[in-house]
Each structure stands twice: as C-alpha cells, then as structure tokens.
Amino acid sequence: MDIRLDKCLTFGAAMCKTKFQQILPTVALAKGKIHSVLLEGHFKYLGKIFDFELKYTIPKQEMADKLGKMLNTLSALKIRSQTKLKIFSRYVTAQFTFELKIYNFTDTYLSSVIDKLCTFHIRKWLEFPASSCVNEWASAPIKFCGLGIPTFAHRAGRMRLTKRNALMTSKNAAIRDLWSASKRSNIIADSMLESLGRQSATTSLKNSQSNDSVSHFLGLKSQGLSAKVVSESVLTKNIASWKQTIDLLPEHVFIFVRKAMMNQLPTLKNLKLWGRSATDLCPRCGCCQSNKHVLSNCSSPEVLARYLDRHNQILKIIALWIKSNLGENKTLYCDLSIAGARHVSDIFNGFRPDLAIVLRSAIIVGELTICHETNLQTSRDFKLKKYANLSSSRSSAFRHYTVTVHTIEVSTLGFVVAEPNFFKLAQLPNFSPALTSEMSRTAVVASREIYCNR
Numbered sequence: 001m002d003i004r005l006d007k008c009l010t011f012g013a014a015m016c017k018t019k020f021q022q023i024l025p026t027v028a029l030a031k032g033k034i035h036s037v038l039l040e041g042h043f044k045y046l047g048k049i050f051d052f053e054l055k056y057t058i059p060k061q062e063m064a065d066k067l068g069k070m071l072n073t074l075s076a077l078k079i080r081s082q083t084k085l086k087i088f089s090r091y092v093t094a095q096f097t098f099e100l101k102i103y104n105f106t107d108t109y110l111s112s113v114i115d116k117l118c119t120f121h122i123r124k125w126l127e128f129p130a131s132s133c134v135n136e137w138a139s140a141p142i143k144f145c146g147l148g149i150p151t152f153a154h155r156a157g158r159m160r161l162t163k164r165n166a167l168m169t170s171k172n173a174a175i176r177d178l179w180s181a182s183k184r185s186n187i188i189a190d191s192m193l194e195s196l197g198r199q200s201a202t203t204s205l206k207n208s209q210s211n212d213s214v215s216h217f218l219g220l221k222s223q224g225l226s227a228k229v230v231s232e233s234v235l236t237k238n239i240a241s242w243k244q245t246i247d248l249l250p251e252h253v254f255i256f257v258r259k260a261m262m263n264q265l266p267t268l269k270n271l272k273l274w275g276r277s278a279t280d281l282c283p284r285c286g287c288c289q290s291n292k293h294v295l296s297n298c299s300s301p302e303v304l305a306r307y308l309d310r311h312n313q314i315l316k317i318i319a320l321w322i323k324s325n326l327g328e329n330k331t332l333y334c335d336l337s338i339a340g341a342r343h344v345s346d347i348f349n350g351f352r353p354d355l356a357i358v359l360r361s362a363i364i365v366g367e368l369t370i371c372h373e374t375n376l377q378t379s380r381d382f383k384l385k386k387y388a389n390l391s392s393s394r395s396s397a398f399r400h401y402t403v404t405v406h407t408i409e410v411s412t413l414g415f416v417v418a419e420p421n422f423f424k425l426a427q428l429p430n431f432s433p434a435l436t437s438e439m440s441r442t443a444v445v446a447s448r449e450i451y452c453n454r
C-alpha cells in the first residue's frame, strides 16, 4: 500500500467523509486483512476503530468502559485516598494516551462523560459532598492549592497539538501536504502552531487551560476563597512543600485538610445550608458555626485554650530551631520557657511579642500568629499595627537598641508565611523545608483536634 494512504488512515480525521469511504475497499484489498464492512458498521485498522458515520460511538463506549473498570478497581483498593489520587494521576490517565491520540473526541464528550466519571470517584475518595466543585479544583495547579491533575479534555487538547505538529513538521513531503490541505485557521491547535511554533504553543495552551480551571475554582465565593488568599500570600515553594506534607499525613487528617480548604466540612453553617440541621449556632458561644469560627474564631474559654496550645506548640518548634541556628553574640528571647532562651518580658514592659533576637545593638522581633487561611493578610496587618510603637516599651537596659518587628503566620491548615527580613536582620538561615513541614503538620493535627471537639 502507498505510504500516503496508510498515513491518511492513521490521521483519518483529516479526510473528508466521501473520500474516506472511497478508499476503504482499496485498503481492504491491499492489506488483505480487513473484511468487508456493512454500511453503518465498523472495522479496526492499526488499532483504530473506523465507522462510517465517523462519530466514534464504539471507541467512546470502549474508553468509558475501560476507565470505569479501572476506577472501580482503584476505588475498591484498601489504600489511602492520597495513594489513589497518585495512582490515578500517574497510571490511570496514562492508559488512555493511545485513544486520545488517534480519535478526535470532542471536549463536550470528554468533559461530560470521561471527566465526570473521574470526578465521581475522586469525590468518593475524599468524602466530598455533592456540591463540591471537584473538577476545577483537581485540575488547578498546585500553586493554587489544586491537585495539578489535568482533565482528559485538557490532555486531549495537548495531544491534538502534538499530533498536528507531527503533520506540520514531518520529513515526508506528502504528510506536510496533508497538513497544508487540512489546516484551518479557526482550529485553535493549527493557528497556535502556525503563529507560535510547537514549544510556545504548548506552553500557551497549558497556561490557558490552567487559567480556565483556576479562574473557575478561585472565583467560587465559598469553596475557592481560602485557596485564593493562600495563592496570593504564600510563596509557591511553600505551597508545594505544604502539599507534600499533607500527602504524607494519615488519610483521615488528609481528608480533613482538603475538605476544610474548600469549606466543605460539616460545620453547623454548612449542615444548615445543606438542609441537615435546623440551627447553625455554635453550642459553645452562640455565634454562627462556620469553618473559620471553628478553627480560629470561637470565643469559648475551652476552645481559646486549645488555640493557645496550638500557637505555643508551633512557637516552641520555631524557638528551638532558632536556638540551634543562632550563632555567636546573639541571644534568643521567647514568650515561652525554653531552655537556653530568656523571657521577652526582660526586654519589653507591657508587651510580650513571641520572639526576639538581640544582637549587639538591635532587637529583631518575630511575632507568630496562627490564623485562618482567609486572614493571612489581615492578621499580619493587625500585628504590625499592634506593635507599631513597640520600641517605646523597651526596658531601660535596652533603651539604646533599635527595634524592628516582623511577622510569621502559620495558617490553621498549615501554610507558612514568614517575612524574609526577619531572617536577614537576625542573621538566620531561612526556614528549612523540614521545619516548614513540621510546623504544617503540627498546625493541621492541632486544628483537626479543635474541629473534632467543636
């Protein structure tokens, strides 16, 4: 058989239907492998199923069945949901490369059937309620607190670009003719390849796909708010390290964090919204029991003591780390009793910031706040305002020292934000990934306990 005919079949989508039907008998004779096919019927050639209508009815059904079977098997495994997500993103999706490459499935089909099937299972693994916007969250990049798993519709779009590029840049002149004859300026992949070239077109496509997911996810008033503030306030590398940390947590803690991040915990406010509770009032203090209320705003003395304990656990981790990295001619002062550190009340009258490092003529203050994700920026502003005149509270022994105040925020679900000048002026290295991870873990475990005792 002529090579061009062979390629034409592999890239069957480029052919018009009439022309396609005309060449079928030739193929059957030439290869001697394809049996006669009835009108409305189909046949398989080089692994690809051809039907006369070119509607891909059978391949669509086969793909949905194969994916359904895999996801059912994965769901039934007795492993942590984090591991299921990892298997899904690294193994399951890779099993459909061939199908996405050879068939021009529409985005509508991929989104409404294939991605919907995946969303159904992911929701089940994470015990998310039906109202959760799982698809956009899962496909949003990690730096926006998503899972960074592209949807099948996204994968197909990228594959289409690769496939069209193979035609455009083929060494075979006949294949390039096929590209010229079939390219259309209104086909996104074609116009991007022509104007940008492969590399830039791929980057541009990936960016536009993740922008779509992100703008939908972060635009969600309730489910996307925490992720929006986090992505604006926390360094990308700290968000990536946070994800690694929570992926290693026990499953029930991991699920708690993921649900809390999207405001999907069954707090009384949500239960009332979902029609499962008559009241949304906190039984401890009488205020509306929202996610934020439970994790950081309840005024009941018992809960306040738990918030303080969570704060002090993290402060202790930081103080011990500073102590081991302090170096000579510097002294650590802390609001906790730490062996080898002095108490901050020795430096200030009336104010007790969490940490102070005293150098030859300077006091570098570090104030730690454990706040809700949505308060990462306001908590910082509040603390800076509170300590704006801290230098006027120096005790007489320190009256010649300059004072600078810096904030460290650790959110209730473990995101860490620390002002770089704190480390620079105190001549300390930046927080190590192991330390950030320990703080995240401590915050998450303590917050879950607070949530369970709400």
Ligand SMILES: [Zn+2]
Pocket: 282, 283, 284, 285, 286, 287, 293, 297, 298, 299, 300
């Ligand atoms: Zn309360």
